[in-house]
Amino acid sequence: MAFESTLPGRFFWDPAIFAAEQAHLFGTMWVNVCRADDVPNPGDVRAVDLGGESIIIVRGKDGELRAFLNVCRHRGARLCMEQSCSVGAAIQCPYHAWSFALDGRLIGAPNIARDESLDRDSLGLLPVHLAVWEGLVWLNLAENPEPVEAQVVPALEDRFGELSRFQRYGVGDLAVGRRIEYEIASNWKLVVENFMECYHCAPVHPELTRLLPEFRNGTSYQGIIGKGTDFAPDIESFTLSGSGHRPMLPGLLPSDARLYYGFVLWPNVFVNLLPDHVILHTLLPTGPETSHVTCDWLFTPEEIARPGFDPTDTVDVFDITNRQDWEVCARTQLGMHSRAYDRGGLYVSNEQHIAVFRDMVLSKLGMTA
Ligand code: FES
Numbered sequence: 024m025a026f027e028s029t030l031p032g033r034f035f036w037d038p039a040i041f042a043a044e045q046a047h048l049f050g051t052m053w054v055n056v057c058r059a060d061d062v063p064n065p066g067d068v069r070a071v072d073l074g075g076e077s078i079i080i081v082r083g084k085d086g087e088l089r090a091f092l093n094v095c096r097h098r099g100a101r102l103c104m105e106q107s108c109s110v111g112a113a114i115q116c117p118y119h120a121w122s123f124a125l126d127g128r129l130i131g132a133p134n135i136a137r138d139e140s141l142d143r144d145s146l147g148l149l150p151v152h153l154a155v156w157e158g159l160v161w162l163n164l165a166e167n168p169e170p171v172e173a174q175v176v177p178a179l180e181d182r183f184g185e186l187s188r189f190q191r192y193g194v195g196d197l198a199v200g201r202r203i204e205y206e207i208a209s210n211w212k213l214v215v216e217n218f219m220e221c222y223h224c225a226p227v228h229p230e231l232t233r234l235l236p237e238f239r240n241g242t243s244y245q246g247i248i249g250k251g252t253d254f255a256p257d258i259e260s261f262t263l264s265g266s267g268h269r270p271m272l273p274g275l276l277p278s279d280a281r282l283y284y285g286f287v288l289w290p291n292v293f294v295n296l297l298p299d300h301v302i303l304h305t306l307l308p309t310g311p312e313t314s315h316v317t318c319d320w321l322f323t324p325e326e327i328a329r330p331g332f333d334p335t336d337t338v339d340v341f342d343i344t345n346r347q348d349w350e351v352c353a354r355t356q357l358g359m360h361s362r363a364y365d366r367g368g369l370y371v372s373n374e375q376h377i378a379v380f381r382d383m384v385l386s387k388l389g390m391t392a
């Protein structure tokens with residue numbers, strides 16, 4: 024069989040390609056930037072970078088989340104410099120103290136109260152499309168995007184066959200039991216490609232393959248509709264020790280009891296479904312050669328509230344797996360500048376399905392490799 028080629032090395036470090044991706048891929052798709060419960064109360068603000076813009080996500084007095092470009096309409100000062108803050112009833116620009124309501128309206132411009140030529144209605148903060156789906160905040164910088172479901176549902180159907188197989192995990196009803204943030208010394212696409220294949224699982228992930236022995240064959244079920252991975256017959260639970268017991272998520276079927284499902288929801292969420300918890304990775308590029316991952320271990324609120332709740336044995340499995348993954352991504356990043364990789368490498372048979380991701384990136388960029 025003819026092997027598919029990877030992207031050439033420059034796609035993983037060239038600042039021009041990075042900027043083009045920000046404009047044409049992250050700037051046109053729905054992208055998950057945080058959780059809705061990261062911005063819990065009216066007046067809470069979170070700033071994120073996306074598509075070459077800084078964007079603030081604001082919880083309004085009415086409880087709704089809205090997103091705006093993080094730019095004062097007067098002379099362009101950045102409104103919020105921190106990752107998160109709480110502003111009370113209004114967002115006030117620190118430069119000349121214009122203030123904006125939590126829904127973006129300009130409500131105060133000092134010392135020009137009598138100047139009626141100031142068209143306040145047209146000087147509100149500029150909105151960005153925001154949707155909450157399964158508890159996650161998704162932003163879209165396109166002018167008239169289709170609903171977020173139009174992006175994610177076909178991807179879920181491709182992975183699960185029937186949508187109900189995913190929906191019964193009730194991801195949107197779960198809460199964060201543990202969060203770990205990671206900085207990765209690699210281009211974001213290497214992180215996605217690595218998550219899409221399990222050819223590396225046997226050499227890189229002894230702890231994970233102890234729990235999921237099928238992964239030792241190097242097969243990833245990313246491209247196989249409806250297929251989950253069986254737990255090792257001798258483990259009780261998906262924990263580092265293999266022992267322990269936590270109730271199944273409500274809504275699951277007995278047939279879900281010993282299965283793991285993993286897949287990438289393009290462009291930047293890795294979903295891991297387990298009988299008693301869900302792990303979500305949110306990947307955001309921070310530069311051509313650096314990426315950030317927020318990894319959340321989600322449980323039912325009842326489980327988190329249980330006295331003595333301690334998810335460490337569960338968290339350790341993917342925390343160890345994550346660090347192993349980021350290490351090989353960083354190692355691969357080092358090769359991207361070499362003349363040896365000017366024309367890229369190849370995807371072997373267990374990795375052929377990654378070519379679909381490569382082609383999605385190229386088509387967003389309007390490029391051929
Ligand atoms: S730049 Fe914000 S008030 Fe002047």
Ligand SMILES: [Fe+2]
Pocket residue numbers: 217218223224227228344348
């Ligand atoms: Fe891995």
